[in-house]
Amino acid sequence: MDGIDAIEISGNNFKKLNQPTPYFLENALKIRNKVNVPIILVGGFRNVNQMNNALEKGIDFISMSRPFIADENFVQKLKNDEESICVNCNECFEIFKTQHKRCALRKDIIHQLEINFP
Numbered sequence: 540m541d542g543i544d545a546i547e548i549s550g551n552n553f554k555k556l557n558q559p560t561p562y563f564l565e566n567a568l569k570i571r572n573k574v575n576v577p578i579i580l581v582g583g584f585r586n587v588n589q590m591n592n593a594l595e596k597g598i599d600f601i602s603m604s605r606p607f608i609a610d611e612n613f614v615q616k617l618k619n620d621e622e623s624i625c626v627n628c629n630e631c632f633e634i635f636k637t638q639h640k641r642c643a644l645r646k647d648i649i650h651q652l653e654i655n656f657p
């Protein structure tokens with residue numbers, strides 16, 4: 540039996556705007572207390588303080604999506620204690636398909652992949 544390496548807590552509530560972030564932290568902590576495998580939390584992390592807070596509360600790993608869509612230099616910005624520019628508008632779900640662009644705030648960057656959508 541291979542077992543489980545980790546559990547990532549995610550969900551689709553992030554599509555609702557103006558929710559407090561990070562999403563699902565309390566839910567993830569409840570699961571953290573019930574299982575003996577690392578917990579990964581994704582959703583709404585935009586600055587180092589949020590990440591440290593979640594890690595201090597017991598979350599093992601943090602993952603992110605939209606901050607990297609918005610800014611390819613996001614890791615470097617975190618090191619400089621800058622926040623993500625992502626405003627959680629969720630335009631990236633559609634504009635990649637229609638315009639091959641990644642982020643609504645970054646009209647300068649065109650996705651590099653050559654993909655033909657039906």
Ligand SMILES: Cc1cc2nc3c(=O)[nH]c(=O)nc-3n(C[C@H](O)[C@H](O)[C@H](O)COP(=O)(O)O)c2cc1C
Binds near residue numbers: 582583
């Ligand atoms: C363009 C886009 C595509 C995504 N596709 C998936 C997917 O296929 N499966 C999935 O579980 N989550 C998907 N997600 C959700 C992300 O993994 C993540 O849970 C969500 O964006 C919240 O994290 P964030 O605030 O760091 O972006 C997608 C997110 C974006 C922005």
Ligand code: SF4
Binds near residue numbers: 625628
């Ligand atoms: S399109 Fe909106 S939600 Fe997506 S990465 Fe850019 S700012 Fe964030």
